[in-house]
Amino acid sequence: MSDNSTATAAPRIAVPRDRNILRLSIFLAAVFLLMTALRPSIFLMPSNFNSMMRQFPEYGIMAIGISLTMITGGMDLAVVGTANLSAIIAAKFLLAEVPRGAPPEQALPMIIVAVLLALICGLACGAFSGFLIARMRIPAILATLGTQQLFTGIAIVITNGRPQSRLPLLYSQIGNTELWDFIPLPFVIFCAVAIIIGLALSKTRFGPKLYMLGTNAKAARFAGLNNEGILVRTYMISGFLSSIAGLIMMARANSAKADYGASYTMQCILIAVLGGVDPNGGFGKIGGVTIAILILQVLSSGLNMFENVSNFYRDVIWGGVLIIVLVINLVVDGKARRNGARA
Amino acid sequence: MSDNILKVENIKKSFGGVEALKGVSLEIRKGEIHCLAGENGCGKSTLIKIVSGVYEADEGSIELDGKSFSRMSPMDAIARGVQVIYQDFSVFPNLTVMENLALNMELMAERKLVSYKRIRAIASEALAKLGVDLDLEERVENLSVANRQLIAICRALLHDAKLVIMDEPTTALTKREVKALFAIIKRLQAEGISILFVSHKLDEVFEISERYTIFRNGQNVATGETSGLDRKAFVRYMTGREFSEESYRPAKQGEVVLAAKNLSLTGAFKDLSFELRAGEILGITGLLGSGRTELVQTLFGIYKPDSGEVQVRGKRVRIRGVKSAIRMGIGYVPADRLTEGLFLPQSIVRNIVVSKLDRLSGLFGVLKGKAIGAEVEKWVRELSIATNDPSLPVQTLSGGNQQKVVLARWLANDLSVLILNGPTVGVDIGSKYDIHALLRSLAERGLAIIVISDDLPEVLACTSRILVMRGGGIAEVLDPASTTEQRLGEISTGVA
Numbered sequence: 055m056s057d058n059s060t061a062t063a064a065p066r067i068a069v070p071r072d073r074n075i076l077r078l079s080i081f082l083a084a085v086f087l088l089m090t091a092l093r094p095s096i097f098l099m100p101s102n103f104n105s106m107m108r109q110f111p112e113y114g115i116m117a118i119g120i121s122l123t124m125i126t127g128g129m130d131l132a133v134v135g136t137a138n139l140s141a142i143i144a145a146k147f148l149l150a151e152v153p154r155g156a157p158p159e160q161a162l163p164m165i166i167v168a169v170l171l172a173l174i175c176g177l178a179c180g181a182f183s184g185f186l187i188a189r190m191r192i193p194a195i196l197a198t199l200g201t202q203q204l205f206t207g208i209a210i211v212i213t214n215g216r217p218q219s220r221l222p223l224l225y226s227q228i229g230n231t232e233l234w235d236f237i238p239l240p241f242v243i244f245c246a247v248a249i250i251i252g253l254a255l256s257k258t259r260f261g262p263k264l265y266m267l268g269t270n271a272k273a274a275r276f277a278g279l280n281n282e283g284i285l286v287r288t289y290m291i292s293g294f295l296s297s298i299a300g301l302i303m304m305a306r307a308n309s310a311k312a313d314y315g316a317s318y319t320m321q322c323i324l325i326a327v328l329g330g331v332d333p334n335g336g337f338g339k340i341g342g343v344t345i346a347i348l349i350l351q352v353l354s355s356g357l358n359m360f361e362n363v364s365n366f367y368r369d370v371i372w373g374g375v376l377i378i379v380l381v382i383n384l385v386v387d388g389k390a391r392r393n394g395a396r397a
Numbered sequence: 398m399s400d401n402i403l404k405v406e407n408i409k410k411s412f413g414g415v416e417a418l419k420g421v422s423l424e425i426r427k428g429e430i431h432c433l434a435g436e437n438g439c440g441k442s443t444l445i446k447i448v449s450g451v452y453e454a455d456e457g458s459i460e461l462d463g464k465s466f467s468r469m470s471p472m473d474a475i476a477r478g479v480q481v482i483y484q485d486f487s488v489f490p491n492l493t494v495m496e497n498l499a500l501n502m503e504l505m506a507e508r509k510l511v512s513y514k515r516i517r518a519i520a521s522e523a524l525a526k527l528g529v530d531l532d533l534e535e536r537v538e539n540l541s542v543a544n545r546q547l548i549a550i551c552r553a554l555l556h557d558a559k560l561v562i563m564d565e566p567t568t569a570l571t572k573r574e575v576k577a578l579f580a581i582i583k584r585l586q587a588e589g590i591s592i593l594f595v596s597h598k599l600d601e602v603f604e605i606s607e608r609y610t611i612f613r614n615g616q617n618v619a620t621g622e623t624s625g626l627d628r629k630a631f632v633r634y635m636t637g638r639e640f641s642e643e644s645y646r647p648a649k650q651g652e653v654v655l656a657a658k659n660l661s662l663t664g665a666f667k668d669l670s671f672e673l674r675a676g677e678i679l680g681i682t683g684l685l686g687s688g689r690t691e692l693v694q695t696l697f698g699i700y701k702p703d704s705g706e707v708q709v710r711g712k713r714v715r716i717r718g719v720k721s722a723i724r725m726g727i728g729y730v731p732a733d734r735l736t737e738g739l740f741l742p743q744s745i746v747r748n749i750v751v752s753k754l755d756r757l758s759g760l761f762g763v764l765k766g767k768a769i770g771a772e773v774e775k776w777v778r779e780l781s782i783a784t785n786d787p788s789l790p791v792q793t794l795s796g797g798n799q800q801k802v803v804l805a806r807w808l809a810n811d812l813s814v815l816i817l818n819g820p821t822v823g824v825d826i827g828s829k830y831d832i833h834a835l836l837r838s839l840a841e842r843g844l845a846i847i848v849i850s851d852d853l854p855e856v857l858a859c860t861s862r863i864l865v866m867r868g869g870g871i872a873e874v875l876d877p878a879s880t881t882e883q884r885l886g887e888i889s890t891g892v893a
Contacts, residue, residue, distance in 0.1 A: 258762035259754040266751050269740040275699075276731050276738065277751045277806065278723045336742060 074330040074383065078345040081379070085349055089356035096359045104236060108306070110351040111244035112137075112315065114344070115299040117322040117329075118251055119292035121343045124326050125255075126285060127268040127335025128187060128194030130292045134319050135205035136179040137300030141310035142209045144172035144301060145218035152222045161222045168225075172297045179205055180293020184286035202319075209312035219309035229305020240302045247295060252340035264288065268335030324376050325350060330383070349375070401460070402427045402560050402591045403448065403479075408457035410443055417443045419615040420457070425560065430582060430592045432606035432623065434599075436635055436825040437795065440615040441595050445562055449481045450474040462559060478559030484568060486549040490538035494531050495520035498552050523551040527581060543574035550581065554590075561585060562593040567601055571685075579605050597825065599631050600854070613637060636827040645837050645861050651675030653711065654813050654845045655696070655727070660705035665691035666869040668705070673814065678836060678846040680860030680877070682853065683889050688869040689849050690732065693816045697729040698722035710813075723752060728807030732818040732849075734796070738803045745787040745794070746773050749805045776805035780835065797828020804835070815839070816847040821855060833859040853882040867891055 089097045096102060116133040123130040147168045152161050179201065186197040231239040255261035267274045267284050275281055304310045329346035331338030353375065357368060403425040410418040418440045425431045435441050446452040448459065450471040459466045461477040488497050495513075498520040503511070520533050529547050537545060546566060553561055563582075567575045582592055582605060594606055602609060603623060610620040611634040619634045632638075655673040660666070666688035673679055683689045695702050698716040706713050709725045716722050722729075731737035740748055750757055750769055757772065758764045773787050780801040784794060791802055800820065807815055820836070821829040836859055840846050850856050856863055856877070863875040865888045872888050 254762075257764060259758040259764055260762055262747050262751065262754055262764075266740050266743060266747060269743050270736070272737050273731075273740055274751075275719060276729065278719045279751070280718075280720060336740075 073386070075339065075342050075345065077382070077386075078329065078342055078349065082345050082349050082352065085352050085356070089352060089359070092356070093359045097356065100236065102355060104232075104238070106351050106355050107241040108238045109355070110347055111238075111240035112299045112302045112306070113318045113321055113325075114244050114347040115247050115295050115302070116318060117325040117347055118247060118340060118343060119295035120322045121326040121329065121331045121338055121340070122251070122264070122288050123194065123292050124323075124331045124333060125264050125268045125335060125338045126288050127271065128285070128288075129198060129323075130180075130183065130289060130296075131195065131198040131319055132179065132183055132202040132205055133292065133296040133299070133322060134315050135202040135209070136176055136293050136296035137303060138310065138312050138314055139179065139205045139209045139300075140172040140175040140297035141300035141304040141314075142213055142218055142312065143175045144168040145221055145304060145310035146212065147171055148221050148225065149218060154220070156222065158224050161224045165222065165225050165228070169301060172301055173294060176293040176295070176297025176300070177290050178293070179296070180290035181286060183293065184289030187289065188282040188285035206312055213310075213312055215312060217309045217311040221304070221308055221310075226305050226308040229302065240305070243298065243302065247298065248340055248344050251291075251295075252344075255340060265336055268332075268337075270336075321350070321372075324372065328376055328379050400427055401425060402462055403593075404460040405444070405448065406458050408444065408447060408459075409455045410440075410447060410452060411455060417615055418447075418454075421612060421615065421617050423610050423617075423620075425591050425593055426608075427559075428586060428589045428591055429608060430586055430594060430606050432594045432596060432602045432609040433612070434595075434597055434602055434609060434631070434635060435612035436597060436827065438614075439612040441612055442564065443615075444612075445481060445564060445593075445595065448474065449479055449562065475556055478557060479562065480553035480556060480558040480560070481562045482546070482549045482553060482564065482566060484564050484566075486545050488537050488545050488548055488552075490536070492537060493533065494535050494537060494540070494548060495533040497537050497548050498523045498555070501552060502555055519555070523555050526554050527551055527584065541574075542569045543571075543577065546570070546578070547581075554585075558590055560591045560593065562595065564595045565597075566594070567596065567598065575601070597635065599628060599826075602631070603628075611635060632826055632830075636825075636830075638827060638830075645678055645840065645859055647674075647676040647678075647840065647861055649676065651677065651843065651845070654709065656708040656711075657692075657696070658706045658708065660692075660695065660702050660707065662688075662691055662695055662700055662702050665695075665700075666866070669869075669871060670705075671864060671871065671874075673845045673847065675813070675843045675845050676840050677862060678840050678848060678860045680856040680863040681847060681849045681866060682851070682856050682863065682885060683866030683872070687866040687889065689866045690818060692866070693729065693818060693847060693849060696722070696814075697727055697816060723810060726811065726813035728752075728810060728812045728815045730800075730803050730807065730815070730817040730820060732822070734799055734803060734823070739791055739799055741792040742790050745777075745782070745784055745789060745791050745802055748791045748802050749773050749776055749787075749809060752806050753809050772809055776809060780805055780808075781831075795825070795828070797824045797831065800824055800828070800832060801835075804832075808839070812844065814845045814847070816849070818849045819851065820848060821850075821852065829855075853885050856885065857882065865889055 116137065119133055120130050148164060151164045183198050183201045186192045186201070187194045229239060233242065255264065263279055263284055266277070267279060267281055271281055303314055307314065325346045326338070326343060327333060328349065329338070329343035331343065350372065353371065354368065357371065401424050403423065406422045407420045408418050409416070409420050421440065421444060423433070423444065433441055443452065447454045450469045450473055453468060459469060461474070461479065464477065466473065492500070495516050499516040502519055503516065517533060524531060527547070527550065529551065531544060531547070537548060566578060570578065582594070585592060596602055606623045608621065609623050609626060611618050613635065651674040653672045654675050656671070658670050660669045669692060681689050681693070691700060694700055696707060696716070698718045698721055707716060708714065714725060716725065735741065740751070746769065750772060753772070757769050776782070777784065777787055782794070782801045782805065783798050791799060794802065821832055824832065836846055836848070848856065848860055857880070860877055863877055863880070863885070865872045865875065865885060867889055
């Protein structure tokens, strides 16, 4: 510390980790420029942006949910199961209550009820995981591995494993609305989620409580934080967000099924870690997670432009990106930490 | 041949522009027990590493057993009989006692094959040297800290040691284990081995050493015969400051703020009753397992008592949890600052305000940035926490300043009772006196304070009443002005 000025810097409630966000932004810009340079005619097309905006909200919202649980030092492997179970409950309700070919004014109230049911289901799923983790003290990774199986299992049982399709047309019409014929509704929902959760973490007491609990649960208890309450609430938020993602998936596919989006779980964990969420808990910002979501979407859309690059390469590339970022973070932060310790 | 085993002169060593040693000297005579003392960061450890060949000095001379070195490698040091026992003992917890003892010998002999017969022979010989009896087949991770240290010592002796350096060897030992260690040190001395005992604990220095050297900020401040040193001088040499050691007296009898009536917790304490008044500092001491920590944690809502009652300001209360204890104005500074008290990688700001977040936020829980800034600035100033940027992680602070951060957290909550468990463990002497002075001034302003401590001089110096616990009950209540350390020790152990 060469800076010895007596004026205390305005204390920040958040520990600065902005270097990570800067690094991610540069990485995003680099990937973006690379794709542009390789296929300017396709990549810069408005239709390409439109399709990207359709694709990432569903897993992006779940990634934000997982990130919150990882900040507490936990993990939510049940996001996809929660999303599908919520969507199936909404779909079952719609199929039962809305006759085929019903007019919109008859379908709309039922759609609202179905959405509410799905959201309640998401909250309940999250509360259950949270209860197992906070009250029964089951390690989060095991507890949610169990609840993921359980929720998926329930979804299979109530549907006999069949997709729930032939939903009222109005539902997917609403779900696929585009503002100004360009911005898809799911993208708007994603933005709202990211902003609200981001503000909750950075501007409200929920943020520091989550970070402190994730850093040292024992010290949090001695400091008078309600650890159990915070944990249950966090998993409920994660479940709630998962059910939103489930509703989006249901609109896109115009159906609900117990095994949609099975690959999303690992992808969301990848995003969270890439976005700077500390897997040991205590650190992580929604801004970083959002940029990580965009990086993966740009990469994956970019890869789709090359017909001769097989889809088989996708995992190799994503895994590679993750490992590169982890190594860079480790090297850079490790250096910063050592310098900090010396000063 | 000189009669010094080690003589270093005018050693200088810098790390990246920071001078750790600014020309220090140290002489150790053959067969003496020499104590090297000084506060954290005074350069003790750097000097040890230079003497054992780990670091190379920038300037200065080293003379080991009559031979001068300009450059010295760890192998040179070992060959000349220097052995260092580090704080962590450098033992392999997953290996057995005999493997740990014999491993270095086997490696140095560059053997390719393992013979357990030979290993056993080496190990038994090593243990026999100190007259120690340990199961050779036991894994080291199952041993107590004291026994692990014994293994490190035995291993060191295998190498024909002439100078054994012990870096703060008593940190994790109980009183009895320290006694046993001292007996072993005396035994080594009787065999003509010199001991360099590195410590900042004054009692130990007085008890074991014949001569001492004290460093401060990388320089020699004093050296001489321990018999000619007194406590006051020792503290002055270590810190460069003068401190008074009068015991605390409350100016007036305050009202009873906290009372326990026949409080019991199964397996911890039974039928305990006591009162705590505003403005007093109540010391609680007793051996580990006397129930003292459980007692205060019950008052803080961590445990629920099985019977009896707690009164706050004369009214019977039920403390349902930590939050409800805080609401009643009770704060608790836990014993282990690093694992229970602090959120190490988080900012100083967050560490201070964590228990007050609900009161520092408004509608929808939105944090009041200005109020938080003001609160933090106030406590950083009032407790003189040494930082110029409170958004830095709290782990960048020294032990004393970290403890002040924990104190600030509680003081920000307008408490009426503050309980401190081992408030100055791992804190250097200067900060220790600062914390004692702070506790006194808080008590003078009407706070009721409970201090739990093993450090008997501390209990005598900073409390106004002492409660000695033994076997889950109150053995005796004493006035610190008319009692002694020895008496406290006797009561805690039940000898008296």
